[in-house]
Amino acid sequence: MSKHEEIIKYIQSLKVGTKISVRSIANALDVSDGTAYRAIKDAETLGIVSTIPRVGTVRIEKVEKKNIENLTYAEVVNIVEGSVLGGKDGLHKTLNKFVIGAMTLDVMRKYISPGNLLIVGNREEAQKLALEKDCAVLITGGFTCSDEIKQLANKKGLPIISSTYDTFTTASMINKAISENLIKKDIILVEDIMKTEVSYVRVNNTIKELKEKMQVTKHGKFPVLDEYNKVVGIITIKDLKLEANDDELVTKYMTKDPITVTPKTSVAYVAHIIVWEGIELIPVIENKQLVGVVSRHDVIKALQYINRQPQVGQTIDDLVLKNFTCINTEKGMKFTGKIMPEMLNPIGTASWNALTLVMSTVGTIALRQRNHLNVVVDSFSVFYVKPVQVDTVVTINTTIIDMGRHYSKVEIEMYNENEKELVGKAILSAKILKKN
Secondary structure (H helix, E strand, O other), X not given: OOHHHHHHHHHXXXXXXXXXXXXXXXXXXXXXXXXXXXXXXXXXXXXXXXXXXOOEEEEOOOOOHHHOOOEEHHHHHHHOOOEEEEOHHHOOOEEOOEEEOOOOHHHHHHHOXXXXXXXXXXXXXXXXXXXXXXXXXXXXXXXXXXXXXXXXXXXXXXXXXXXXXXXXXXXXXXXXXXXXXXXXOOOOEHXXXXXXXXXXXXXXXXXXXXXXXXXXXXXXXXXXXXXXXXXXXXXXXXXXXXXXXXXXXXXXXXXXXXXXXXXXXXXHHXXXXXXXXXXXXXXXXXXXEEEEEEEHXXXXXXXXXXXHOOOOOOXXXXXXXXXXXXXXXXOXXXXXXXXXXXXXXXXXXXXXXXXXHHHHHHHHHHHHHOOOOEEEEEEEEEEEEOOXXXXXXXXXXXXXXXXXXXXXXXXXXEEOHHHOOEEEEEEXXXXXXXXX
16 A cells, blocks of 8 residues: 555545644654655545645545535635634534524524524624524624524534625525536546456456456456556456467456546446447556446436436526427427527627537437437537627427437427528437446
């Protein structure tokens, strides 16, 4: 195990809420300050520590994908560019919701509950009430609090945060962060689906040993590792020829220099690789060493999971298509919508980028709706696009002109009001991602 990996493992073993520093790590593990600094930065990327202004770096609980819509108090400090007045030991805790304290104390009692965050001004009685009900406090307007409130926060282990922004601005900033996290929930990475318990063979293993491993594990695909645990090849049951001798080494029949990905690679990109290269298994490497594998089956299962998730946050596609409605037709789908001001270019007509985005998106939707297939866009050809004025109602007809086992094509035609004039035409080709 390298020094870097040793430090990461040490940080993971620390209790949530523990404050760490470069000097403390360097002294504890007898490493240089530079090595400790790089490891702490990587730990921050992994989501197991968080650096908070005027507080330092704190060990936090890694937020899972299913809970990513929740924020920790430490993250709130960073979002609102605040300072911590007390209760630093509770920064790692997760807030359930935030409450704006623009009401009387009697009414406020009904809305405050443990795990909440009360956003309030310099109202000390409201701050005290919140802490007594196990609720953290965010003080807006740059105000501070009394020593009594700070002591109560330290006793309860609940943060008192001060921000120079007003109440509306801080609430908007937190809400925006939650919305962005909800969008990220749909961005699944390889680390979320990869298998870490991997069966593999070594470069000095024979074909006989490979066959024995296949019988034991019931697997037909294996990464091939050298003496440094570096992936040098992939061997599958299809690679073994009839004349293969049991005494021969697996290196003779393996596929050399295989395509690899890292844990932070998106599943969408892996789907492209699997389709384009026609491969079944991709090794996942970190620091040039094998840490897991991801298969075609894993990718398709993840894509199906994404399709079932409610999209609470709005992406660019959502914003452009929010005013479009669609119906199924015999040969595809028909979309109808209005050109919005957000889609205009500097001269006042719908921009080329916006119109092509609309056409490519509806074309992909039409293919996915057909038999609920997972598709990967292979090419998108635009024949022409004419200027379209703001508030113009356009109709987009999608016609599936070819549908094979592994590929499909859809023709996209965009018309202006009442379908009198053709204002855009394109063809989209896609490959179909299926389980083998």
